[in-house]
Amino acid sequence: MSERIRENLLPDLRAALLNRLQSSAELETMSDSVLRAQLAQVVTEHLLSRNLPLTERQNLINHLFHNMRGLGLLQPLLEDPAVTEIMVNGPDSVFIEKRGAMQRLPLRFRDTDHLIEVITAFFARANRNISYTRPIADLRLPDGSRAHAVLPPVAPEGPILTIRKFTGVRQTAADIVANRTISAEALSFLQSCVSERRAVFICGGTGSGKTTLLNILSAAISSAERIVTIEEALELQLQGCDNLVRLEARETDVQRSEAITTRDLLRAALRMRPDRIIVGEVRGPEALDMLTAMNTGHPGTLCTVHANSCRDATVRLANLVLAASRLPWEAILRSLASALDIIVFIERLSRGRRRVSEIVEVSGSDAQSVKCRTLYEMDTENDELVKV
Known part of the structure; x- marks a missing residue:
């Protein structure tokens, strides 16, 4: 048939x-x-x-x-463990990432209205509202996968649906050394930084492996510490943390419940007697509250941020703090230099492989920028991370 x-x-x-x-x-x-x-x-x-x-x-x-x-003709893709991402760019444009490789599938919805119907029903079952008047929405599935949808008129060429699947497979330190994401020496260095409660920020692009690396580094945290994690959508799988509090932001839903932002959660976390705060990703005004916490007796923060290099990460963080405050630029840079210790850059290569290509230590600031000293960099000739 x-x-x-x-x-x-x-x-x-x-x-x-x-x-x-x-x-x-x-x-x-x-x-x-x-x-x-x-x-x-x-x-x-x-x-x-x-x-x-x-x-x-x-x-x-x-x-x-x-x-x-479920998601109609997309449901088998959700159930395929080899598929890690599903990308729908309209009724006749379906792409997946499978085993690290991008491919287009010969799948097609009847028309734009059919795809809109599938998306709205899918979100409605999770008590999430998406419509012409609210055309952008996010959703966390019960298995931890994340869905993001955009409807017309914001997407004039057709509805867009992106699903990043949670595979349930935890990578270990041995795994990322074996697949050459990072050298054993560099990983050992980062583990010691976490153990010593130095602030470690992991930066990179979408799908580069930032969260995976953070999860692995969390194994170096003492089991005696009280940890509070803050995320827009639960993704972190911390290893070996017994006294753990997980907080997740909330959008307004179909019952018009009040939105709870990551900034709200950061402020709440400070009242929970945390030994260490871990932020899944900083991308907005919560950067100011996080910086304040880091400079007022909460060392050892772990966090990820979208950036194109370690030095670019300091600029992005400074701009986020600037947008949320009236602090002078130079004061922001001094605060960042005081709070940050180590920045790691991880990237996703064209064939799907992830690799850490730079590790820097924050060494201070001047009137224009945060100063960084390179500790590890890529030896492009031998394709390996080496100590400087």
């Missing part, structure tokens, strides 16, 4: 299912196993004359289930 035939059957079969129920609300509260059983009965009753083979019948049931509870 072709994809088009399945799509054409969907409205009639869905209507037949709803006719069996007392109300549409019953469908929303129905367990997955009961829904599959109901769908099997509907398919059997309505397509008896077609004499479908067992495999074709099961495929149709799965297709119906995915459209009602």
